[in-house]
Amino acid sequence: MLDIKTFKSALEQLEEEKKIPKEKILDAIEQAMAAAYKKDYGKKGQIIRAKFDLETGQTDFFQIKIVVDESIVKKEEDTEEENIHHHENLKTNTKEYSLKKEGDERVHFNPEHHIMIDDAKKIKKGIELNDEIIFPLEAKDDYGRIAAQTAKQVIVQRIREAERTSIIDEYGTKEGEIIGGIVQKIERGNVYIDFNRATGILPTEEQIPGEYLQRGQRIRAYLYSVEDTPRGINLRLSRTHPKFIEKLFSIEAPEIQNGIVEIKSIAREAGARSKIAVSSNDEHIDPVGSCVGQKGTRVNTITGELGGEKIDIIPWSEDPKVFVSNSLSPAKVLSIEVNEKEHKAIVEVSDDQLSLAIGKGGQNVRLAAKLTGWRIDIKGNGKEVASTDGEKVEITEEKENTEENKKAEGPEVAEGKIKKPKTKKTKAD
Numbered sequence: 001m002l003d004i005k006t007f008k009s010a011l012e013q014l015e016e017e018k019k020i021p022k023e024k025i026l027d028a029i030e031q032a033m034a035a036a037y038k039k040d041y042g043k044k045g046q047i048i049r050a051k052f053d054l055e056t057g058q059t060d061f062f063q064i065k066i067v068v069d070e071s072i073v074k075k076e077e078d079t080e081e082e083n084i085h086h087h088e089n090l091k092t093n094t095k096e097y098s099l100k101k102e103g104d105e106r107v108h109f110n111p112e113h114h115i116m117i118d119d120a121k122k123i124k125k126g127i128e129l130n131d132e133i134i135f136p137l138e139a140k141d142d143y144g145r146i147a148a149q150t151a152k153q154v155i156v157q158r159i160r161e162a163e164r165t166s167i168i169d170e171y172g173t174k175e176g177e178i179i180g181g182i183v184q185k186i187e188r189g190n191v192y193i194d195f196n197r198a199t200g201i202l203p204t205e206e207q208i209p210g211e212y213l214q215r216g217q218r219i220r221a222y223l224y225s226v227e228d229t230p231r232g233i234n235l236r237l238s239r240t241h242p243k244f245i246e247k248l249f250s251i252e253a254p255e256i257q258n259g260i261v262e263i264k265s266i267a268r269e270a271g272a273r274s275k276i277a278v279s280s281n282d283e284h285i286d287p288v289g290s291c292v293g294q295k296g297t298r299v300n301t302i303t304g305e306l307g308g309e310k311i312d313i314i315p316w317s318e319d320p321k322v323f324v325s326n327s328l329s330p331a332k333v334l335s336i337e338v339n340e341k342e343h344k345a346i347v348e349v350s351d352d353q354l355s356l357a358i359g360k361g362g363q364n365v366r367l368a369a370k371l372t373g374w375r376i377d378i379k380g381n382g383k384e385v386a387s388t389d390g391e392k393v394e395i396t397e398e399k400e401n402t403e404e405n406k407k408a409e410g411p412e413v414a415e416g417k418i419k420k421p422k423t424k425k426t427k428a429d
Contacts, residue, residue, distance in 0.1 A: 004057050019170065019197065020162045026052060028158030032151035033059050039147035041140055045113040048137070061137040065115040067127055073109040167198050167233045171226050178247045179235075180220045183213050193219060193237065200235035208239050209271040211307050220305070222247060239306075240270035248305060249276070252298040255290040262287075264316040267370035271309055273359075275327065275367045277316040288313050312367075320345065324376060327368035331357035344375040354380045 011022050033050040042048055047064040120127045127133070143151070171179075181193040181200055189204035191213055202221055213219065222244035225236035238244060246263050255261040260282050268274040278287040291313045292299050299311055314326040324345045325333040331353045337346045349357045357378050358365050369376050 004055070007057070008054070014159075018159075018163050019166045020159065024162040025159065026054065028155050028162065030059075031158060032154035034061070035154045036143050036147040036151035037061050037137075037140060039150050040144050043112050045110040047113060059139065061139060063112075063135045063137050065120075065133045065135065066113065067117050067120045067129055067131045067133060068109070068114045069117045069129060072106060072129065073114055074106045075109050163197075164228065164233060168226065168228060171195075171198060171223065171233070171235060174223055175226050176243070177223055178220050178244065178251070179223050179237075180218060183215050183217045183219055185215060186213065191219075193221065193235075195235065198233050198235055200237045202237045202239065206238035206240050208307055208309070211239070211271065240268070242266040242268045242274075245274055245276065245302065245306070245311070248302045249291055249298075252293070252301055253290050255280075255285060255287075260285050261290045265371050265373075267367040269363065269367065271307060273310045273312070273363055273367060274306075275312040275314065275371045277314055277323070277327070277371055279316040288315055314371075320372070320374065324368070324372050324374055327371050328357050328364065328376075328378075331364070333357075338374075342375070343373070344377065345372075346377045346379065348379045351380050354378070 011025055014020055014025055015022050030050045030052050033052065034048045037050065038046060038048045047066075049062050049064060051060045051062070053059070115133055117127065117129060120131070120133050123133060179195065179200070181195040184192045184194040184199065186192070191202040191207065193200040193202060200221065200223070202219075206221075207213070221237035221239050222241045223235055224238050224241060224243070227234040227236060243266075245266055245268060249263065250256045253261065256263065261278055261280050264277045264279055266274065266276045276291070278291055280287040280290075290298075293301075299313065303309060303311055312329055314329050317323040317326065320338050320340075321336045324338070324347065325336055328347065328349075331349055333347055333349055335348045338344070339346075347357070356364065359367075365376055365378055
């Protein structure tokens with residue numbers, strides 16, 4: 001006999017741990033009981049349903065019949081007539097009846113599955129085509145091994161389906177957000193992250209270069225895709241996606257979360273350097289200062305999350321000259337010419353600013369080009385030394401660092417640099 005109290009407790013536990021509504025679990029049980037009943041006592045074509053009473057533990061069974069007429073089903077006499085016509089067709093080699101048969105979408109009448117509308121109206125008034133007529137069945141308590149196994153498989157399958165739906169509903173709303181979990185395992189370079197009810201995958205190409213992750217470590221990542229696969233729900237994660245930085249700033253800066261400050265564009269080389277362009281919808285709010293925070297607390301928190309990745313925060317401008325000039329921060333621009341047709345900007349800087357403008361390996365000018373969407377050519381003393389075309393950077397000359405260049409090390413901001421604690425000076429990027 002079923003222990004109702006224990007059964008209810010198990011339902012509540014499943015609902016809490018798996019986030020599956022109690023109604024869906026009961027539906028799975030009813031489908032399983034109906035499947036077991038049909039396996040041992042049903043007939044071919046029967047539709048059997050079960051109704052489980054959670055208070056008493058009793059299960060009632062019903063047979064369902066669909067209301068049909070001649071436009072939906074073919075009776076035995078119709079089938080016999082078809083056979084006669086079919087044989088005549090073979091003798092005369094005509095295709096007339098074959099074509100008619102192909103267009104006939106009626107199904108064969110099954111008395112266990114269907115009930116003609118005239119008979120249904122005798123049972124229930126106002127009945128219409130495709131309605132259901134319900135007939136009670138004798139309750140059974142004794143089921144064979146195969147029927148019990150069938151019931152078990154149905155319950156497991158339905159609960160898995162309900163759990164998948166629940167996970168998709170939960171994490172589907174978090175797509176495009178940052179989520180946190182614990183590193184479960186690292187296999188062939190891919191990091192698997194546990195989120196209690198689901199597992200996230202952080203592929204090698206989505207990991208920050210040089211970042212070392214360990215099993216059991218808590219980690220945050222950007223959820224860019226929720227995939228429903230035959231093997232389960234996969235959460236596709238990234239720590240190199242530009243949106244990861246955007247969401248981190250949204251968490252750290254209330255002005256961004258509230259929409260007062262807006263991130264217009266992001267250019268990122270994960271693990272090395274990023275540039276973000278920001279603007280304010282309130283003239284009294286400084287967009288750069290909002291992102292930097294008091295004494296650089298906000299930007300330094302994000303830099304720490306990204307393993308020391310340098311971040312340049314620049315003010316966005318509708319004026320291409322101003323925007324391109326700002327994008328080359330921390331370098332100071334002497335003059336700039338723009339070619340709207342070719343979407344190209346020619347920038348002139350002083351000799352002592354060349355290495356800053358270009359950056360190590362052309363990184364600064366390359367990121368500036370990504371950020372602004374403009375091709376940038378840099379000149380010093382009237383001579384072109386670097387140019388960009390999309391992501392391609394060609395460097396023909398790079399001046400050695402000056403004292404001013406060395407001071408620019410650390411997270412740079414177009415309006416006021418954040419000074420790092422005094423350490424041994426290294427060559428600036």
